[in-house]
Amino acid sequence: MARTYQALAAAVCAVAVLGAAGCSSDSGSDKPAKDKDKGSSGSSADAGSGSGGDSGGGAEDSAQKKPNGVEKLSAKAIVDKAVAATEAAPTLRLVMPDVIDLTMDRKGNCAGTVAISADAPQELLRKNNEVWVKPKDEAAYYAGEEGKALLKVVPGAKGKYMHGSANKSLSLRLLSGYCEFSNFGKSVKSDSAKLVGKTTVDGHDTVSVKVKSDxxxxxxxxxxxxxxxxxxxxxxxxxxxxxxxxxxxxxxxxPPATPPAAQTYDAAKAEEAMWGSAGSGLGGSS
Known part of the structure; x- marks a missing residue:
């Protein structure tokens, strides 16, 4: 499982955008993955996002299309208003193509998929500090090196969720760190903002601003x-x-229903067993 932690560390260190850690993705699409794989984030049996369909209509649609005039402000003011609005949203969906697809709210709930490595997408469910994680493709995962290593120390892991507190498990803390959308503006330095033009994202008109982030x-x-x-x-x-x-x-x-205890194993204990057997700890090689 040492390779798993390497992948986790690489994912977290790869690129920090708006204070939320993430991995690189070479996608040219402006459109979130919801149209490509709508069903992947709505399952209640696994750790899907549980995101509902369109809730808008009528007056709400009109309000969404009403110009807000933000493009007339200074670059700094645009960034400040955008960060404040985004952090205040009651719910949102975050997608980094082929890496992350998570829906979350301000109550500490978060669900969807996080790919800690290209061949190991994980279904994730978080409720406050409690986190459940399970390979999306268990057959492929447990046939691979990481899965086999895990089964040596947790023989009953197949079909179960790694579960525990984000405060006590490194892997759960790193994976669920993508759910902290209240910190999106933490690393953005709005004083550095510069207007660069206008474009559209998923059919919505936008103003583009360059800004330093870390x-x-x-x-x-x-x-x-x-x-x-x-x-x-x-x-x-x-x-x-x-x-x-x-x-x-x-x-x-x-959010999906909490998996029953019988379908989980302890994340902290699994990590302790893996590090001891691998003898390499964090960032070690397999």
Whole structure:
């Protein structure tokens, strides 16, 4: 399982956008994955997002299309308003194509998928500090090196969720860190903001602003209709453009049911057993 922790560490360190950790993704699409795989985030049996369908209509649709005038403000003011609006949203969906697809709310609930490595997407459910994680494709995972290593120390892991507190388990803490959307603006330095033009994201008109985030310069695409939400953040690097797409603001979200205890195993104990057997600890090689 040492390789799993390497993948987790790499995922967290790869790119930090708006204070939320994430991995690189080379996708050119402005459209969230909901149209490509709508059903993948709605299951109650697994750790799907449970995100409802469109909740809008009538007056709400009109409000969403009403110009908000944010593009007339200074670049700093645009970023400040966008961060405030995004952090205040009651629910939202975060997608980094092929890496993350999570729906979350401000009550500490979060569900969906996180790919800690390209061949090991994990279904994730978080309720406050309690987290449940399970390989999306168990057959493939347990046929691989990481899965086989896990079964040596947790023979009954197949068919079960790794479960525990995000405060006591490194892997659960790192994976569920993607759910902290109240901290999106933490690392954004709005004083550095510069307007770079206008575009559209998933059919919505936006104003684009470059801003420093930690050591990177990212581009935020902010809605100019309805609430000035951040709809996309991109971070061009090495000829690639990792993207974080935000959508479904305020839409109903019912997290999946908590898996019963009989379908779980202890994350902290599994980690302790793995580190001891691998003898390499965090970031070690298998």
């Amino acid at each position: 050591k990177d310069v990212i581009t935020l695409h902010i809605a100019t209709e309805g609430e000035p939400y951040i709809l996309k953040a991109s971070d061009p690097k090495d000829g690639k453009t990792p993207e974080m797409l935000l959508s479904d603001f305020g839409k109903p979200f019912t």
